[in-house]
Amino acid sequence: MTTAQEVINIAASQIGYSENPPDSNIVKYWDWYDPSMQGQPWCDCFVSWVFAQADASSLIGGRFAYCPYHERWFRDNGLWVDSGAQPGDVVFFGSPIASHIGIVKEAIPGGAITIEGNTSTSSDDNGGAVMERVRYEGGYIRGYGRPKYDGGQQPQERIEDDDMQCLFQPDGEGYMVWYDGTNLHALDNPDEMEAIKTVYRECYGREIPCFTLGTEEAPWAHRFMDAVRHGAPEQPHM
Secondary structure: OOOHHHHHHHHHOOOOOEOOOOOOOOOHHHHHHOHHHOOOOOHHHHHHHHHHHOOOHHHHOOOOOOHHHHHHHHHHOOOEEOOOOOOOOEEEEOOOOOOEEEEEEEEEOOEEEEEEEEEOOOOOOOOOEEEEEEEEEOOOEEEEEOOOOOOOOOOOOOOOOOOOOEEEEHHHOOOOEEEOOOOEEEOOOOOOHHHHHHHHHHHHOOOOOEEEOOOOOOOOHHHHHHHHHHOOOOOOOO
């Protein structure tokens, strides 16, 4: 069966592809799906094409060209999650109904790095190109369809007692990250700061420092997170 990484690799191979001529919605993906649909928005056609190239159309319900119908398939089959991206997820955008779709390349705190068709920096959902984007929950992201890949999704990272040095809540935005002394890591349950503090106090006999970035108590924290996130030689795991 297909893995999430295989799907991501195929999607990434298309980054930079664009409509020809510009602003036409004429793309090779419609040639594969149904040439009579040339000229129509093609974000979901792109996602369907990627999974088909990976011989994995069954993981996303077949071929789709309309985001609300595709979202409904994931929901009806118990494969929908509201938050907490994982690589290989199919991400849906827009409100009050889905108006755009993409594939999650990488999870980040509070959102995802995605690969999307028919997007641009000036038009999120009809921009004419395949691009890598950074998206956040609580705004444009409405949720994720989670295909049943070979071997399932990646196991959640286990947090050992001595690993967690402190917690950060960036800008008080409702998501959190933890620091292991070297790298930053996403936290699965970001609204449970007090519970985490209590567990460490009762079970391990130590306090976990918790900082909300940008406050008077931690004015340095933004610069700290930027330094860790962008530091050489390796990009930290988020």
